[in-house]
Amino acid sequence: MSIIFVKKGQSILEVILAVAIFGLISAALMTLATGGFTALRQGGEQTEAEAIAQDAIEGVRSIRDDAWNNLIYTTSSINISGNKWIFSGENTTSTVGKYTRTISFENICRDASNTIATCPGSYTDIESKKVIVTVTWQTSGGAVNQVQQSTYLTNWDSREWTQTDWSGGSGQAVWSDATRYNTDDGNLNFGTNGQIGLGTNSPTTFSTTTWPFTVAGDYTYNSSKISVASDLASLADTGAGGSCSGTPNACSTFGSGGTCLAQTGCAWTLGGSGATTNPSFDSTITGWTYADWESASRVSGDRQTTGGNPNGYIRVVVAGNKNSTISGYWQQPFTTSANNPAGTVSFNWRIPTYTAAAISSFYLYVFVESTSGAPTLANYVWRSAAISGTTNWASVSNLDISSKLGAAGTYYLKVVVRGIYTGASGAGQTIGAFDNVSLNWTAADTCTGTPSACNTFSGGATCAAQAGCSWASAPAYPTDKPSIYNSASFTTTTVGAWTGFSEVANKNGGEIYYQLSNDDGATWKYWNGSIWSVVAGATDYNTAVTVNANISNFSTTSAKLMFKAFLSSNGSQLVELDQVQIGYSDNAGGGGGSYFTSGYFVSSAYNTNLTSARTQILKWDETLPSGSDLQLQVRTAPDSAGSPGAWTGWYGPSGAGTYFTNPLGAIIPAALNGNKWLQYRAELTGDGSVTPLLQEVRLNYK
Amino acid sequence: MSKNGFTLIEMLIYIAIIGGILASFVSFSLSISNSRNKTYVVQEVQANTREALSIITQKIRSASGVNITNSRFDVDPGYLYLTNASTTLNPTIIRLNHDNGVVEIKEGANASTTIMADEVRVINFIFANLTGGSRENIGINMTVEYGNPSNDPNFAYSQSLQTSVSVRY
Numbered sequence: 001m002s003i004i005f006v007k008k009g010q011s012i013l014e015v016i017l018a019v020a021i022f023g024l025i026s027a028a029l030m031t032l033a034t035g036g037f038t039a040l041r042q043g044g045e046q047t048e049a050e051a052i053a054q055d056a057i058e059g060v061r062s063i064r065d066d067a068w069n070n071l072i073y074t075t076s077s078i079n080i081s082g083n084k085w086i087f088s089g090e091n092t093t094s095t096v097g098k099y100t101r102t103i104s105f106e107n108i109c110r111d112a113s114n115t116i117a118t119c120p121g122s123y124t125d126i127e128s129k130k131v132i133v134t135v136t137w138q139t140s141g142g143a144v145n146q147v148q149q150s151t152y153l154t155n156w157d158s159r160e161w162t163q164t165d166w167s168g169g170s171g172q173a174v175w176s177d178a179t180r181y182n183t184d185d186g187n188l189n190f191g192t193n194g195q196i197g198l199g200t201n202s203p204t205t206f207s208t209t210t211w212p213f214t215v216a217g218d219y220t221y222n223s224s225k226i227s228v229a230s231d232l233a234s235l236a237d238t239g240a241g242g243s244c245s246g247t248p249n250a251c252s253t254f255g256s257g258g259t260c261l262a263q264t265g266c267a268w269t270l271g272g273s274g275a276t277t278n279p280s281f282d283s284t285i286t287g288w289t290y291a292d293w294e295s296a297s298r299v300s301g302d303r304q305t306t307g308g309n310p311n312g313y314i315r316v317v318v319a320g321n322k323n324s325t326i327s328g329y330w331q332q333p334f335t336t337s338a339n340n341p342a343g344t345v346s347f348n349w350r351i352p353t354y355t356a357a358a359i360s361s362f363y364l365y366v367f368v369e370s371t372s373g374a375p376t377l378a379n380y381v382w383r384s385a386a387i388s389g390t391t392n393w394a395s396v397s398n399l400d401i402s403s404k405l406g407a408a409g410t411y412y413l414k415v416v417v418r419g420i421y422t423g424a425s426g427a428g429q430t431i432g433a434f435d436n437v438s439l440n441w442t443a444a445d446t447c448t449g450t451p452s453a454c455n456t457f458s459g460g461a462t463c464a465a466q467a468g469c470s471w472a473s474a475p476a477y478p479t480d481k482p483s484i485y486n487s488a489s490f491t492t493t494t495v496g497a498w499t500g501f502s503e504v505a506n507k508n509g510g511e512i513y514y515q516l517s518n519d520d521g522a523t524w525k526y527w528n529g530s531i532w533s534v535v536a537g538a539t540d541y542n543t544a545v546t547v548n549a550n551i552s553n554f555s556t557t558s559a560k561l562m563f564k565a566f567l568s569s570n571g572s573q574l575v576e577l578d579q580v581q582i583g584y585s586d587n588a589g590g591g592g593g594s595y596f597t598s599g600y601f602v603s604s605a606y607n608t609n610l611t612s613a614r615t616q617i618l619k620w621d622e623t624l625p626s627g628s629d630l631q632l633q634v635r636t637a638p639d640s641a642g643s644p645g646a647w648t649g650w651y652g653p654s655g656a657g658t659y660f661t662n663p664l665g666a667i668i669p670a671a672l673n674g675n676k677w678l679q680y681r682a683e684l685t686g687d688g689s690v691t692p693l694l695q696e697v698r699l700n701y702k
Numbered sequence: 703m704s705k706n707g708f709t710l711i712e713m714l715i716y717i718a719i720i721g722g723i724l725a726s727f728v729s730f731s732l733s734i735s736n737s738r739n740k741t742y743v744v745q746e747v748q749a750n751t752r753e754a755l756s757i758i759t760q761k762i763r764s765a766s767g768v769n770i771t772n773s774r775f776d777v778d779p780g781y782l783y784l785t786n787a788s789t790t791l792n793p794t795i796i797r798l799n800h801d802n803g804v805v806e807i808k809e810g811a812n813a814s815t816t817i818m819a820d821e822v823r824v825i826n827f828i829f830a831n832l833t834g835g836s837r838e839n840i841g842i843n844m845t846v847e848y849g850n851p852s853n854d855p856n857f858a859y860s861q862s863l864q865t866s867v868s869v870r871y
Contacts, residue, residue: 012715012719015719015723018723019719019722019723019726022723022726022727023726026726026730029730029734030730030733030734033733033734033737033738033741034737036737036741037737037740037741037744040741040744040745040748041744043748044744044747044748044861047748047751047752047755047861047863048861048862048863048864051755051863051864051865052864052865054759054865054866054867055841055864055865055866058839058865058866058867058868059832059839059866061839061868062832062833062834062835062837062839062866062868063834063835064835065834065835065836065837065839065868066834066835066836067835080830080832080841083830083831083832083833084832084833084834084839085832085834085839085866086834096864157836702836
């Protein structure tokens, strides 16, 4: 047994060896298992670090979306302020937990074909940036791990305000015409399309040219309205002048039909004459009729064949009666053929029988009335004295009854016997008799009406025909502003600038207006208050004073000038143009040594139509000869009721008061962000022999 | 006998050695098993977190905008309402299926889809509106842990992520 135990049993040594081997194996296995943990933990850290790196990339992208001109750092952390991402500032990093994050930016350079190239390349693209985010952390094992992400960002979603032409000149405060700007200092030459340069400050010579209106053939005009003679261009008399004045004679002053009818407004009326018939009653009572008037039963009328004056007569027999008024009458109608004739009545009368008893009053009457029948007592033309006894024939001749005859028509001659009786007894017969009763009327020819006023006559002959009117002749001139222009343009080799425009004229209260042409009259232009504009309306012209003040802005490109003068008169004003003179400077020297050494201009204010515009980048195109320079500034303003409010200062890339000098572009400070209106300003400098040229300005915003 | 038999002391020693060996063997086996569980948990949490973040990022980037009014920012659980030009995708809603649940996405009229395994849960899910310019920028803060009802330390693992995404349109 002991042998067995000794030889085949395991010794303690063997057991210890087995345990040691197992220990080694398990230790290796445990290391494997825990090594797996390390890998997993690092994987988790990697995930977190990548999320933090993505956080930075996206945060920078958000800042880019806000405004490109925020991207001005080479290294800057980002943080959240006011619920949005902002940069913390140059040379800042941030720590998130155990992770340290560094965001750096690199400029992008491009080659001639605009492909990204190793810097410096052809140019640095101010509108692209490379963002590199590095996240580092220390692992539990002590090693430092790092995650890096990078991306390119571009300013792709922005707009540009581009101006390439300033030839329209200054005076436009708010941008609407793309060829104009706001103000300059007068030292700039903007006459060439598409560029601005320094102007010339010392024209070599000044010259003038004059149009004296001596040779009519040198000018183009309508000869019926303008005459060129005696060194004058004058308005021509149309012969339509003159006036009719005076007080016309009254129509009634004209005695003959011919002169009456010659007066406008007067009419000639023919007269006439007539008489009643059968005055003597010698054989009949033809033409006469008898009628009772009052108390018809006690009155009667008849004709007696004898006892007249002589022979027959008519009578009215009144059979008296107490307390009665008894009357009867004879009448004859007659007709007048003219208005207001003169008339007379002649007759004989007699009281052959008279009974005095009970008579209160007894009269004979004569009437001339326009109505037939019983007369109106008050209207008698003749009444006898109160009858108090018999009488022999008495005569009344040529009694004037003209007042009773008015308008032409039928009238009645009436002879009346009328007695009024009292209540006394014994009333008896009384008779009134008439003979040789006649009425004659006669009317002269007349001129009537209201003559027309003298000033209604416009012709000399018709005026003179009116008695009392007189014609005063006067010259008359065209009132439609006839024009005259020089048939051939003034032309010379080179014109630096038009320097003056003057006229010598006798205007006599009228005026002379002008238009100018630089293309031989194909188009005419006038100064509309800000530019020389093509004529559109009838009154698009200027006085010589206005032309003189603004002719320096008139195009000199063609070196030609044609003027057109409009002679304006109210009809009585004789407008005469004696002389027109223009002045110009000649730059025959070729420009050497003649540029201004500095000049500036300010653009019109541009409305971005954004309440809060980001003013991001300024670029421009320039030509800079040696010895010249060009620099720009930008400013912005908030909106103030549709126009720019308070402007910021003038900014360059490094803040207010600095200048942009790199035409390839520079970031505009973010301090100008948040406004609606943009404006730029350019300063040009040179040594006098050269000029910088500004050809295009691009202001990037969003 | 005295030379060839086992003494009591020898027996005791022997048993002690055997016991020690057995104990270390069992503990090693348990440790390996726990390692396997822990590895599974960590891997599951990380995979779900990465996947969820990747999908959320892709959805935000491809959206045409964020409806700020309809979204819930700065509170847990957050809720993101994305607008899309495509009618089948509009609106795209990113949310938890319930508080401390998993992330689900609902696109247009479609039924919502969870984008995480049921074993994990999102205990912190906050969106932030960090928009500065014209395009929305959304901050995401998310903590994912393994569902561990028995509070076994071997199954306890969580991962937090913080990032942001800008809309691209």
